[in-house]
Amino acid sequence: MSGQKDTPAKSRPTFLGFFKEIFNWYPSHYPSEERKLLFKLDVSILVFACLCFFVKYLDQTNISNAYVSGLKEDFALYGNELNYFNVCYFTAYVVFQVPGLLLMSRPKLARWLLPTLEILWGICTFAQSRVTNVHQLYALRFLVGMLEAPVFAGTHFILGSWYSGPELFKRAGTWFICNPLGSMVSGYLQSAAYTNLSGVGGMPGWRWLFIIDGIFTIPVAIIGFFIFPGIPDSPRPFYLTESDIDLAKERARKAGIRRPGKLNLDVFKRSLKRWHIWVFITCYACMIISSYPSSYMNLWLKAEGYSVTQVNQLPTVSYAIQIVASWFGTTIAAIYPSWAIFSSASLGCLFSTICMIVWHIPKGLKFAAWYLLGLSGCLSPILYSTINTIVKDDSEERALIMGSMMTFGYSFQIWVPLLIFPTAGPYGAPQWKKGWPVAFVFYFLLWAGFITSLVLYRR
Template sequence: MAEVKPKSGGPSLPRGLKEIVNWYPSEYPSEERKSAKCRLLFKLDLSILIFACLCFFVKYLDQTNISNAYVSGLKEDFGLYGNELNYFNVCYFTAYVVFQVPGLLLMSRPKLARWLLPTLEILWGICTFAQSRVTNVNQIYALRFLVGMLEAPVFAGTHFILGSWYSGPELFKRAGAWFICNPLGSMVSGYLQAAAYTNLSGVGGMPGWRWLFIIDGIFTIPVALIGFLIFPGIAESPRPFYLSESDISLAKERAARAKIRRPGKLDLDVLGRSLKRWHIWVFVLCYACMIISSYPSSYMNLWLKAEGYSVTKINQLPTVIYAIQIVASWLGSTIAAIYPAWLIYTLASICVLFSTLCMIIWNIPPALKFFAWYLFGISSCLSPILYSTVNTIVRGDSEERALIMGSMMTFGYSFQIWVPLLLFPTAGPDGAPRWRKGWPVTFVFYFLLWAGFISAILIHRRDQRKRSARDSQEHSDEDGETIIIGDGADSKAGESASKTIPKEGE
């Protein structure tokens, strides 16, 4: 991708190290750099990233608390000695899958983009509180479904918002910084459950695992209120108080320069033109491979429980993985903005393939087993690099971009509904954490994920070469009018976009 390739063989090491922490390059126009007057990029970073990070943090806090509660007393209190933990996740991911594409398409609508996420967060915060008062397992199933439905657009929707304001290296850096809230939320959830189990068990007549849901709800509601105040949506959304008219004009000019097409008409033509292009097929396949392969690496706590560790250790030791994920998601995606993304993806894939191979062998020294579990944390950079690549390659069609991101989540997480029951059962001779069938399948899909990403880069480069060749064939008609050989996209949205903003490839 042109936006992320280094010039002349790549920057030197000192320059590369400098670019890692340099969010406002000196070559940017002065009004786009951080200044005393808080110019556009600084305002966007403060508003979008603050809310997006907090929102993502509480989402993963709420998503992982069911696993932490399960190993901290929920299992024993409700007599859950079968595959109930998997069923909890099935309920969550079923709703998560069903509401992905509708949520993303709504996110692409200017009038809804600013208010949708804060509203959904209020509602799932209420459901999180409700989980602290459940009296039977069926209530947990219902609440997990509701939480999954309300959280559905958060992940891909935030990537869509980032790709609507940022482009090129700045997009990769901010996507990586935002993504650290995924492992951070999971890590904090472990510490919160350990603290709740130790200090709050019996308080108010409730066990510690119930207090975890109350604490999570206390985090969630204020974040939603902050979102109503500062989240900007997209440039065409109702203007928030901190952005001036000149800021919005500058944002639209930046989008035009980066060839990010603004929202157009939402109709069935979106589906038609998307299915005719390779983007949706390759990227959806990549994300499905990512979801299948990443499932078992998040259950180190089940291995620790099987090994007889204390409840406190079970909740605390896996947080090392999340700490590694924090560093990997930020550093990996930031470096991918400076050096070739395919190289960073390859190195990270080698690490997780090694860890998976250790799990396939299984009978290895305990120290190596811990190392393998922790090395899975490197995989955290794979997702932000993949989504930033989608934002970059499909920047020429806003609706297609939203559809692809929603479809990635829908198709990918649809495997979470049945694959865990088949390959990663909680109980039984092939159950957690041994997974005699699951770990070899994980190895295969990690490899397919890498192969799919590399294929996307190669196909995109091929398309760029073809466009360059077509652009060189410009010619004039009899009246001297210049005619550009376009990219072949025959759609109403593409035609309307070409009147205002160049399509990708023009």
């Protein structure tokens, strides 16, 4: 029940063979031309995608780090403003998902869309350092959400257009580590900005974080214009030869990955008639709801009286665990049944949420529970790689499903936090008397939905 139907069955490797298989990205039985092509794709797609994803999560996380590092006090934000910042971001993020993914499926646009959007959101990131009131910040969070919308699912779509089987799982996991890495580095950057840049140029440290993020973002976008290849049917970049493109298309044909077709209303009709879209958007909604509180360990630390430096740095351990879980979990899911890896990570998250529901537990166990939530790092790349495998026979449906997952999933991000995970009040952060039980239920439903998708695919 691995979810990788196109991968031939084989015996489980020995320990030494398992270790070698983890790092074997260019199998010796591949022809030399194919190994060279994979290397070129890895250097181009993964370098840009990882940098792009890194700065996206750097930008997305910085609002929380800025909030606990002086923004709250400077703007006298003592209500649910942090949630409202996220509502503005995710409202735009939701609205522009499906249009962005459908545009990504168009060969002529696929090469240029992400670098162009990244230039624009870099400008908006710089602008956040100059806001003078909370309303300007609301508007800029909306714009950043709109411009970042296609990055996550769009990159999964790109990966699924070039790679298949174990190749895909390994690269998706490697790419996904830039999610927690961006969040992790943001904590250290904010800590360094608070310590070393507060008062420089007459600005508090939290404003410098946005400037630093913008300095990271713009060069990455420029790199993307040169190296990002789009999809195999896109205009050929300089480093790929005509024979490389022909080989890439032949690989896709052998793997059953359908090339782009017409984009019309029939895409919606045929997608809505199949089970894929319904199961996968439900899975992703469960993932979004269940994972919401895991990124707010900093609120608990602040409530416990830890210093600003500790509030920014201690949560990075959780991001480090996410990095390991994302890479290692997804990599071994290319070797062993993905349902087993997905189930193990889900079990760790369920244990953590039980600890949070009880709440009054030793502080050491509380730290362990926060950190164990980092096991969720492998859930998303395994889910998306499975989708790329299952829906490889329809490029437009694949794009629509991934965009719809983000739209449906993050639509809950707009209003659920206000009701279930409020920042203040008797049911507010970080104890979330209503929120943690809800997270437990949706972690379980996510696991059940993933297993259901594999069962349906097998049948």
